Amino acid sequence: MPTLPRTLLFVSAERPERFDKAMASGADVVCIDLEDAVHPDRKDAARNAAMAYLLGRAKGNGGGSRLGLRINTSKTLVGLRDVMAIAEAGVHMDVLLVPKAESSHELEAMHAWLPQAFTELVALVETPLGVERATEIAAAARHAAPRLSALMLGGADLSMELGARFDWDGLLSARGRLVNAARAWGLQAWDVPFIAIADEPGLVQETRRVLDMGFDCKAAIHPNQIAPMHGVFQPSQVEILWAKGVCAAAVGGHGAFLYEGRMVDTPLLRRAERILQRAN
Structure with a gap:
């Protein structure tokens, strides 16, 4: 079972001086971004910087976060160059993010082309066709x-293609469909970054909302967003005590049982286990 992250921090591959700072941010996953965060004229230099860092990490450099890489879509020449660079350099990453996923064939290709390059694969769903095919994409696992472990919402591209606002209301339908598709096939659901860096109350509110919807992880674009997001994902002491009590009462293979005067069955037991997983 893949490790369950709470936060993913994007860092532009154009800014290699920020890689170590990002790895020290406390984010569960740090993703070097070769796609949207890189100017089209600087793709080659950014790719070289990313490959060098991944090679250095293999020699023991870097922080404690899991390290990911977002490539450009393999439906473009620049994306195919990313794939070739990864294969030729022989690098390995914890998480490979595949943007603009619209079919299972793109994910199958990553397994075939880069069999040793990644531990987990994350499909970014960020087009109307991707949303329509989210269940098919998830089923590829x-x-x-x-090695597909999660679906991730790509809200900026999706809202642009939909003609919708890049806010809670504009993406609400897509969020619900993505979570359902991911859960239908036992995958994690990761949410888009909150782009108003200075608005911490807004960040906390949106993180609470996506957690309530069933998302496991939320992306960030600045290290200062990590601590507030972790605060939201951390269960309260009341929740933890309840979950521990339920799990302890379930030892011995009960079906439905009473705990503190309330009936507990399999769904509630799984909720308790999920709370303890988040707490840890």
Whole structure:
């Protein structure tokens, strides 16, 4: 079972001087971004910087976060150059993010082209066609793409293509469909970054909302966003005590049982286990 992250921090591959700072931010996953955060004229230099850092990490450099890489879509020449660079450099990353995923074939190709390059695969759903095919993409985890661990919402591109606002209301429908598709196939659901860096109350509110919807992880674009987001994902002491009590009462293989005067069955037991997983 893949490790369950709470936060992912993007860092532009154009800014290699920020890689170590990002790795020290406390984010569960740090993702070097070769796609949206890189100017089209500087893709080659950014790619070289990312490969050098991934090679250095293999020699023991870097911080404690898991390290990811977002490539450009393999439907473009620049994306194919990313794939070739990864294969030729022989680098390995914890998480490979595949942008603008619209079919299981793109994920299957990553397994075939880069069999040793990544531990987990995350499909970014950020087009109307991707949303329509989210269930098909998630289903690839059972066959074509066994290392697929999560679906992630790409809100900026999606809102632009939809003609919707890049805010809570504009993305609400897509969020619900993505979570449902991910859960239908046992995958994690990761949410888009909150882009108003200075608005911490807004960040906290949106993080609470996505957690309530069922998301496991939320992306960030600045290190200062990590601590407030972790604060939201951390269960309260009341929740933790309840979850520990439920799990302890379930030892011995009960079906439905009473705990503190309330009926507990399998769904509630799984909720308790999920709370303890988040707490840890």
